[in-house]
Amino acid sequence: MNDPMMNTYHRLPAEFCEGSGVRVKDVNGKWYLDFTAGIAVNSLGHGHPALVKAIGEQAAKLVHVSNYFKSDTAQAFAAELVAACSKVGMKNVFLGNSGAEANEGAIKIARKYSLKKYGPGRHRIATLKGSFHGRTITTLSATGQDRFHTDFGPFTEGFLYIPANDIAALEKALDGTVCGLLMEPIQGESGIRPLDAEYVKAAAKLCAEKDVLLMFDEVQSGVGRTGTFLASEQFGVQADVVTLAKGLCGGVPVGAVLAGGKCMETLGVGDHGSTFGGNSLSSAAGRAVLSIVAKPEFLAEIARKGELIKATIAGWKHPQVKEIRGKGLMIGVDIEADAWPVLETALSKGLLMLSAGPKTLRFLPPYIISDAEIAEGLAILKSVLDGAGK
Secondary structure, three states: OOOOOOOOOOOOOOOOOEEEEEEEEEOOEEEEEEEEEEHHHOOOEEEOOOHHHHHHHHHOOOOOOOOOOOOOOHHHHHHHHHOOHHOOOOEEEEEEOHHHHOOOOOOOHHHHHHHHHHHHOOOEEEEEEEEOOOHHHHHHHHHHOHOOOOOOOOOOOOOEEEEEOOHHHHHHHHEEEEEEEEEEEEEEOOOOOOOHHHHHHHHHHHHHHHHOOOEEEEEOOOOOOOOOOHHHHHHHOOOOEEEEOOOHHHHHHOOEEEOOOOOOOOOOOOOOOOOOOOOOOHHHHHHHHHHOOHHHHHHHHHHHHHHHHHHHHHHHHOOOOEEEEOOOOOEEEEEOOOOOHHHEEEEEOOEEEOOOOEEEEEEEOOOOOOHHHHHHHHHHHHHHHOOOOO
């Protein structure tokens, strides 16, 4: 029988049917340790009691209501999310379905803000080389990687790509035609590459001076992934826009674009919308996630576990390991061998892993992973690396 799914993914040979904690089971009954969290989505792992309870109770009451009306659950979720993001100056939020949709919203905010204040001709969005912002035509246009710019043109006009961590290049780019700077605090898809703190602080200063909206794409790095609720908190700057998705609802689809005081009133009635965005079910799931993840002691544990992973791998002094990067439970490890065969061998030994480029392993485990499970997974990985390249 032909696969009914379009062949759009390079899949590893496993089909899953069940999960519990940080483990998932395939259709043949084999269990695996999950170091992927569904690409940073299953923040609380699989079958977390608080998440299951919230989803079940909400499903029995109300799954969805049209955005012609308010939902008590969505209103509460929005208020709690804005509070969790208040350290970088967020004031309100639009709820959607995905990270790409959230980034589309950010782009629209920047363009309308500039148009209404300065008139036409100041609509360009600056992004960084190596960035990834989504797979819609516009968010592909925003993505600063040539490999994504094939087959689907013409693309949305109005984007320019500048080198990461190059302050002089940024200053030159902000030439009066740019309305927004969109960047990931840690570039995920190009290898888990954190931005330099000096660069981010300089970018915030330049954006404030030139009235360019500073926008952080925290789709992968946000919601506690790096040991603070937002990775951008660690730079000590205020943002104009922040986008979130992935782990925000623990596996239920969501996207969120948050705005700071400068642009919180930019979008008006009819400017933006989402049929499923902010539905009661995803909002209930999001509230359950926030009730756990936003706690300082929980975030501190994420940071500690990340340091444990990095220290353990560094302690191997393994000839395959070239460099270790990242913060919290968002870690990239460059290796000598090609990454994909390592993923395949790890899968055969019961460990799910990801790549972030041809020779980079990516670690995005659920936040609930224990020290014993970290040790178990890393032991499997070391055995795989011991045989890599032979």
